[in-house]
Amino acid sequence: MLFKQQPLLRQKLFVLGSLAIGSLLYLVARVGSLDRLQPICPIDGRFGPHGQEEIPLRTLQFKRGLLHEFRKGNATKEQIRLHNLVQELPKAIIIGVRKGGTRALLEMLNLHPAVVKASQEIHFFDNDENYAKGIEWYRKKMPFSYPHQITIEKSPAYFITEEVPERIYKMNSSIKLLIIVREPTTRAISDYTQVLEGKERKNKTYYKFEQLAIDPNTCEVNTKYKAVRTSIYTKHLERWLKYFPIEQFHIVDGDRLITEPLPELQLVEKFLNLPPRISQYNLYFNATRGFYCLRFNIVFNKCLAGSKGRIHPEVDPSVITKLRKFFHPFNQKFYQITGRTFNWP
Ligand code: A3P
Numbered sequence: 001m002l003f004k005q006q007p008l009l010r011q012k013l014f015v016l017g018s019l020a021i022g023s024l025l026y027l028v029a030r031v032g033s034l035d036r037l038q039p040i041c042p043i044d045g046r047f048g049p050h051g052q053e054e055i056p057l058r059t060l061q062f063k064r065g066l067l068h069e070f071r072k073g074n075a076t077k078e079q080i081r082l083h084n085l086v087q088e089l090p091k092a093i094i095i096g097v098r099k100g101g102t103r104a105l106l107e108m109l110n111l112h113p114a115v116v117k118a119s120q121e122i123h124f125f126d127n128d129e130n131y132a133k134g135i136e137w138y139r140k141k142m143p144f145s146y147p148h149q150i151t152i153e154k155s156p157a158y159f160i161t162e163e164v165p166e167r168i169y170k171m172n173s174s175i176k177l178l179i180i181v182r183e184p185t186t187r188a189i190s191d192y193t194q195v196l197e198g199k200e201r202k203n204k205t206y207y208k209f210e211q212l213a214i215d216p217n218t219c220e221v222n223t224k225y226k227a228v229r230t231s232i233y234t235k236h237l238e239r240w241l242k243y244f245p246i247e248q249f250h251i252v253d254g255d256r257l258i259t260e261p262l263p264e265l266q267l268v269e270k271f272l273n274l275p276p277r278i279s280q281y282n283l284y285f286n287a288t289r290g291f292y293c294l295r296f297n298i299v300f301n302k303c304l305a306g307s308k309g310r311i312h313p314e315v316d317p318s319v320i321t322k323l324r325k326f327f328h329p330f331n332q333k334f335y336q337i338t339g340r341t342f343n344w345p
Contacts, residue, residue, distance in 0.1 A: 084147055085144040085146065088142060088145055089135070089171065089172065090118070090142065090152055090175070091175065092176040093153055093154065093158065093175060094152065094180065095154075095155070095164070095177050095240075096158060096236075097187065097254075098157065098160075099182070099190040099191045100181050101180050101257045102154045104257055104261075104291075105178065107304065109152060109268060111277075111278050111282045113277055114148060114149050114274055114277070115272075116145040116150070118141060118143060118152070119143070121156070122153055122155055123155050124155070125155070125164040126158055126161035138171075150272065150274075159179060159230075159240075160230055165239060168243075169243040174248070175248070176272060177249045177250070178250050178252060178271075179251050180251075180253075180254045181233055181252070181254055181334075182255050183255055183344045184232070184327040184330075184331065185320055188228055188231045189209060189227075190310070190312060191226075192213075192227050192313075194307075197307075209313060209319070210315065213227070213228055221322060221326040228323070232330045233330065233331075233334045234330045234331075234333040234334040238337075241337070246338065250267070250268060252268060253342060261283050261292050282295050284301070286303055289303045291303065324345045
């Protein structure tokens, strides 16, 4: 009987053994593949082959994942506590200048793992209604950050608004202030172009730049025109200097940020006492866009919106010459005060 059953038994044992070995092999393979799925070194991707010192992995995860959830308000109190997240008042503010490259500067600084940016322009200090809501309202507008990170916001209207320096001083008298400037005539034309686009969108007619920038009665530069006034950088800066010493400002060359962003960003890192983390890997030239775009890691790149880098209208060369002559003495004063000289005509 046993003799008869032996082949059947052997067959059963063989099937069971095969199943056991198969399961074991499957488990080994699965564990191996799970290991490979772990983000072992996404940091290399972020900072490229020359990647400098180690950046905490949590920072990367935070920036790309958790932060998004928290912004949407999906974070639980427990998650916030667990990750030591805080909403901090800014340690540095990009106060202007409008059309100087403020968005590019903020986005590029945000490549730094120790920087978090307020995505929207908050307009807390220049808007009386917002200011009346109080500093807690402002703080709650800030993104979540880790304790080792600094928060930066940008609202370019701050630079030219009378009340702002005193208000910022009252919040934090040792805050760091960033001003990004461009050649003043180009900046004024860029400013005009933005307003023109808004008018065209609403099907409104608008004046030519020449008509606005030059007073038709005197044929002189029209200093009442806002785009001209904003470009008199020294006048605005002098108001700020009543509250803050010059050491608390850093001037960024907006024209150079377009053509050669890295050295400008490295100067800002130094000013903010941040370790150098932004590298050439993070910035690549996009020929279609005609600008540098941002590379966060191997999969995540972004260029600025199309509203940045508009084509400027042609402006009468004699008007350009007149404006440049007009800005010249103000520029000299600006170089003198800031200690930074530009090749503006
Ligand atoms: P133009 O539209 O005149 O070209 P702001 O963000 O302060 O409004 O400044 C807008 C300007 O940022 C643009 O002015 C553009 O030239 C400049 N800029 C600098 N770096 C840029 C970049 N990497 N991508 C797009 N625009 C950039």
